[in-house]
Amino acid sequence: MDPNTSPPCPGTITVRRNPPRRARATPKMTPKSFDLPEISSFPNDDVLPAQTQQNPSTSPENENLKVFLRIRPLSSSPIQAPRVIGKSAWPKNPAKKNVPVAGAKVSKSKNSTACITVNDSQSVTLSTPVSWHESKRIKSETYGGFSHVFSSDSSQFQVYERMVKPLVEEFLGGKSGMLAALGPSGSGKTHTVFGTPRDPGMVPLALRHIFEDAEPHAKQTSRTFYMSIFEICSERGKAEKLFDLLSDGGEISMHQSTVKGLKEVPISNTEQAESLIAQAALKRATAMTNTNSQSSRSQCIINIRDAPPKCKGAVNPKSNSAVLTIIDLAGAEREKRTGNQGARLLESNFINNTLMVFGLCLRSLLEHQKNPKKPLQKHFQSSMLTKYLRDYLEGKKRMSLILTAKLGEEDYLDNSYLLRQASPYMQIKYNEVEPSNIVPKKRHYQASSIMDDAKLSPLSENLKRMRLVSEHTEQIFFCPQNDKRNVEERENITKDTSALGKLDANSSVSFESEFDRQVPSERSHIIMQNFAKVIWNVLKQYNSKLKVAEMEIESLKESIGNEKTKYLEIETQLNEFKARCTCCKVGKIKNDPEDSSSVSLAQPHNSEQEVAEMEIESLKESIGNEKTKYLEIETQLNEFKACCTCCKVGKIKNDPEDSSSVSLAQPHNSEQEETFHAESSFLARVDQSDEEGLVLSTSCTLLDSENTDRETLSLSKPEHHSALKVDDGSKILSSSSKARLDQSDEQPTVGTSCTQLDAEVSDRKISTSLLKAGDNNALEVEAVCIISSESFDALSLSEVRVDQSDEELTLGTSGRQLDSEKSDREISISLSKAEDHIALEVEAVRKIPSKLFVSSSSTEDENLDPSSPKDASSTKTDNPVGDPRDKIGVDISRKPPKPKRTLMPSSSMLSRDLSTFDLCDESEKLKGNRGTRKLAAHEPQRSNGSISLLHLLQLRKGNLHG
Ligand SMILES: Nc1ncnc2c1ncn2[C@@H]1O[C@H](COP(=O)(O)OP(=O)(O)OP(=O)(O)O)[C@@H](O)[C@H]1O
Numbered sequence: 001m002d003p004n005t006s007p008p009c010p011g012t013i014t015v016r017r018n019p020p021r022r023a024r025a026t027p028k029m030t031p032k033s034f035d036l037p038e039i040s041s042f043p044n045d046d047v048l049p050a051q052t053q054q055n056p057s058t059s060p061e062n063e064n065l066k067v068f069l070r071i072r073p074l075s076s077s078p079i080q081a082p083r084v085i086g087k088s089a090w091p092k093n094p095a096k097k098n099v100p101v102a103g104a105k106v107s108k109s110k111n112s113t114a115c116i117t118v119n120d121s122q123s124v125t126l127s128t129p130v131s132w133h134e135s136k137r138i139k140s141e142t143y144g145g146f147s148h149v150f151s152s153d154s155s156q157f158q159v160y161e162r163m164v165k166p167l168v169e170e171f172l173g174g175k176s177g178m179l180a181a182l183g184p185s186g187s188g189k190t191h192t193v194f195g196t197p198r199d200p201g202m203v204p205l206a207l208r209h210i211f212e213d214a215e216p217h218a219k220q221t222s223r224t225f226y227m228s229i230f231e232i233c234s235e236r237g238k239a240e241k242l243f244d245l246l247s248d249g250g251e252i253s254m255h256q257s258t259v260k261g262l263k264e265v266p267i268s269n270t271e272q273a274e275s276l277i278a279q280a281a282l283k284r285a286t287a288m289t290n291t292n293s294q295s296s297r298s299q300c301i302i303n304i305r306d307a308p309p310k311c312k313g314a315v316n317p318k319s320n321s322a323v324l325t326i327i328d329l330a331g332a333e334r335e336k337r338t339g340n341q342g343a344r345l346l347e348s349n350f351i352n353n354t355l356m357v358f359g360l361c362l363r364s365l366l367e368h369q370k371n372p373k374k375p376l377q378k379h380f381q382s383s384m385l386t387k388y389l390r391d392y393l394e395g396k397k398r399m400s401l402i403l404t405a406k407l408g409e410e411d412y413l414d415n416s417y418l419l420r421q422a423s424p425y426m427q428i429k430y431n432e433v434e435p436s437n438i439v440p441k442k443r444h445y446q447a448s449s450i451m452d453d454a455k456l457s458p459l460s461e462n463l464k465r466m467r468l469v470s471e472h473t474e475q476i477f478f479c480p481q482n483d484k485r486n487v488e489e490r491e492n493i494t495k496d497t498s499a500l501g502k503l504d505a506n507s508s509v510s511f512e513s514e515f516d517r518q519v520p521s522e523r524s525h526i527i528m529q530n531f532a533k534v535i536w537n538v539l540k541q542y543n544s545k546l547k548v549a550e551m552e553i554e555s556l557k558e559s560i561g562n563e564k565t566k567y568l569e570i571e572t573q574l575n576e577f578k579a580r581c582t583c584c585k586v587g588k589i590k591n592d593p594e595d596s597s598s599v600s601l602a603q604p605h606n607s608e609q610e611v612a613e614m615e616i617e618s619l620k621e622s623i624g625n626e627k628t629k630y631l632e633i634e635t636q637l638n639e640f641k642a643c644c645t646c647c648k649v650g651k652i653k654n655d656p657e658d659s660s661s662v663s664l665a666q667p668h669n670s671e672q673e674e675t676f677h678a679e680s681s682f683l684a685r686v687d688q689s690d691e692e693g694l695v696l697s698t699s700c701t702l703l704d705s706e707n708t709d710r711e712t713l714s715l716s717k718p719e720h721h722s723a724l725k726v727d728d729g730s731k732i733l734s735s736s737s738k739a740r741l742d743q744s745d746e747q748p749t750v751g752t753s754c755t756q757l758d759a760e761v762s763d764r765k766i767s768t769s770l771l772k773a774g775d776n777n778a779l780e781v782e783a784v785c786i787i788s789s790e791s792f793d794a795l796s797l798s799e800v801r802v803d804q805s806d807e808e809l810t811l812g813t814s815g816r817q818l819d820s821e822k823s824d825r826e827i828s829i830s831l832s833k834a835e836d837h838i839a840l841e842v843e844a845v846r847k848i849p850s851k852l853f854v855s856s857s858s859t860e861d862e863n864l865d866p867s868s869p870k871d872a873s874s875t876k877t878d879n880p881v882g883d884p885r886d887k888i889g890v891d892i893s894r895k896p897p898k899p900k901r902t903l904m905p906s907s908s909m910l911s912r913d914l915s916t917f918d919l920c921d922e923s924e925k926l927k928g929n930r931g932t933r934k935l936a937a938h939e940p941q942r943s944n945g946s947i948s949l950l951h952l953l954q955l956r957k958g959n960l961h962g
Pocket of ligand 1: 294
């Protein structure tokens with residue numbers, strides 16, 4: 001990946017999702033009812049600090065700290081005795097100038113070789129001395145990335161143009177800037193900063209630049225610049241002191257980052273400014289060392305402040321004044337090289353410690369920028385210099401570094417140490433540059449200090465103690481469960497800290513006062529910092545939990561959508577199933593009380609899924625039951641039909657139940673009485689079974705609803721009629737013959753009834769006709785019977801056969817009417833108005849075969865038992881001569897023609913339905929009870945009709961055999 005095209009790293013916090021989850025398929029359908037309100041995402045923008053949310057593109061500046069490298073040329077002559085005229089043109093302060101150390105080696109060979117090789121404008125190669133090659137040391141080191149490398153032959157102006165001029169321009173534009181010269185002693189820092197009158201350094205050049213640009217607009221803008229110069233030095237290496245170099249050399253103080261008592265001198269032109277600079281240079285502490293005849297012993301700070309333009313004589317408080325700061329640091333010194341001893345050695349240690357703190361601040365800033373989680377160390381508290389430069393060292397303001405190195409190979413170690421220490425600083429970025437000198441409110445510090453150098457002595461020990469105290473304080477304050485103990489600990493720590501400052505009073509007076517001032521504020525700062533950390537951690541946990549909850553809600557939404565989809569599919573299937581299912585309709589029509597499940601389907605659907613499923617299950621069970629029932633019925637019907645083909649009508653004769661069957665209809669006269677006896681013989685058989693009685697009762701129930709007929713009464717009192725029949729043996733005999741007659745005449749009678757039943761108008765007619773037919777037809781039949789009982793016997797036999805085969809015809813008629821809803825009523829009406837004769841007859845017709853043809857098989861007469869119904873039909877239609885059925889033909893001709901009906905498909909259904917009552921079996925049981933008693937009463941008593949019938953049968957039999 002091309003690093004040039006890589007996007008800049010955003011300053012945001014990335015919240016990891018653990019574990020990563022796979023994307024789920026979007027549900028096909030999301031019901032509206034499940035549209036839950038969206039949960040807004042965690043307000044990261046509100047919670048996260050602006051520091052981490054800042055967009056790099058919108059940051060004012062995103063540039064690295066500029067680090068320049070200037071190589072001082074080789075000295076042409078060794079350091080000699082102090083000269084009156086120093087290294088610079090600035091006057092020296094004779095009071096603070098020390099004489100060269102006695103016995104110091106002033107050795108500088110002319111033939112010194114260079115250890116630094118400039119590769120290009122941004123990199124150099126540091127080579128070890130030739131003498132070190134034999135000791136197998138590192139031969140060369142390359143350092144790159146500098147903003148610019150000024151070779152030894154670079155002029156002051158070149159350095160200014162490239163390094164300082166941009167800062168000055170920005171200063172004139174209202175931006176503060178700082179330039180610090182850093183390097184070993186004698187490397188040319190002071191030369192670069194101040195220069196000489198002949199070769200002015202950066203400060204004079206900057207002042208010239210400032211006033212050259214400002215003077216043309218001075219009248220218009222009323223622009224005023226102020227300059228202040230002060231130094232930070234150490235008195236015998238024990239305490240830091242500040243001296244104002246522009247005043248009379250008075251000592252000043254520092255509170256936190258503010259220097260109190262510092263005099264700012266307004267400058268209006270270059271000459272004035274240079275005069276002040278010369279004055280300050282004379283006051284600055286310098287000393288002669290083995291490396292520098294006029295070695296600076298203090299950190300010199302020059303401030304040029306651009307005062308804001310006045311508005312009607314008053315300073316605009318909102319406008320910020322830019323400050324250009326140029327610092328000439330004291331050079332790092334090695335004891336071997338400098339040969340310092342005594343107080344000078346203490347000064348050297350102080351200088352080195354200050355430079356180390358300065359470097360630690362920059363390193364901490366670099367590490368904090370690389371890893372924001374790593375707090376910015378509070379190294380700035382360790383020295384006044386770093387305190388004063390706090391904003392710069394924290395990256396709040398832009399600064400530049402000019403590293404000065406010496407070219408000679410004897411300076412290899414100094415150069416190596418400088419380059420190793422300072423080259424990483426060029427990675428420091430300035431992306432939060434504040435426009436003014438306002439002290440930032442948010443600071444992220446940690447009270448610790450890494451002063452691992454043994455040379456730090458008193459200062460480093462104080463710093464270590466401060467670190468220990470701070471860490472202890474932080475650990476205690478992080479424990480929220482021991483609040484009371486924490487308060488006590490805090491108080492003790494404060495006392496200890498104060499005591500610590502007092503203990504070091506002798507060694508570091510300056511640090512004592514500063515430490516005492518800093519402890520309360522820093523303690524509160526640490527407390528607030530820890531509190532903010534706790535809150536921040538809680539918020540992060542809340543954020544992570546909230547995101548997890550959001551994911552769970554999403555998954556639940558998907559699950560609900562899937563469930564809803566399944567539910568709708570099931571509901572659709574249920575509707576389709578109901579639409580296809582025909583059992584519901586049948587269930588609505590059927591009056592069978594067992595079809596409760598079918599009836600339930602006609603009820604409104606319950607919206608509940610469980611109810612629907614239960615209905616489906618019950619429906620399925622009902623269907624299964626119905627199928628089973630139908631199969632059983634069909635089997636029984638087949639058996640019944642098979643049995644019917646073998647049965648003989650002659651059974652009726654010997655069937656004692658014929659006589660025991662008592663008329664259900666109550667005759668009112670003798671003719672009707674016999675007719676009804678004949679009819680009742682069927683009915684009696686029907687009534688012999690409980691189920692038939694039940695059926696009849698059912699019909700009677702219907703009958704009872706509208707009008708009560710005598711048949712109903714007769715049904716309610718069947719035994720009474722039976723008793724009557726028992727008493728009247730002739731009637732019974734007659735009824736027996738009638739039974740045959742009716743059985744034989746059943747087809748036309750029933751057929752007639754059915755024909756009439758087909759018409760709605762015939763209901764009344766039926767009842768009337770039946771009543772009358774019961775009168776007329778029965779009379780006719782009875783008359784025939786009476787007149788020609790034999791014929792009737794023959795007729796009845798033939799018709800019985802017909803009726804056996806045609807019993808479904810009548811039933812089919814009723815079943816066809818049952819197929820329609822309207823027929824229910826019609827049936828009810830017809831039954832009720834049919835005077836039950838038809839119904840009873842119908843029922844009786846149906847029941848005859850199962851009873852008669854089984855019990856009297858032994859008395860079966862072949863002549864009386866036609867082989868097929870076809871014979872009967874031919875008998876009725878053809879009326880062959882000589883056949884006993886001629887009389888039947890006469891008799892039939894006397895009757896109105898009765899069309900023969902064809903078997904309808906629906907009749908089979910109804911017959912199967914009716915066969916479910918299993919009348920035959922039940923009638924068999926009844927027969928045992930009722931018939932036994934009646935049999936004993938009827939058997940010895942035979943009427944004339946029966947005798948004549950037997951005689952007729954014998955004659956016919958004889959004719960057939962003959
Ligand atoms: N670029 C240069 N060209 C010519 N002479 C230089 C240059 N840099 C430094 N010198 C000379 O080197 C000597 C030491 O320089 P300077 O005093 O500036 O070093 P320094 O880094 O300030 O030392 P210290 O830290 O001890 O004050 C001076 O006499 C100065 O004139």
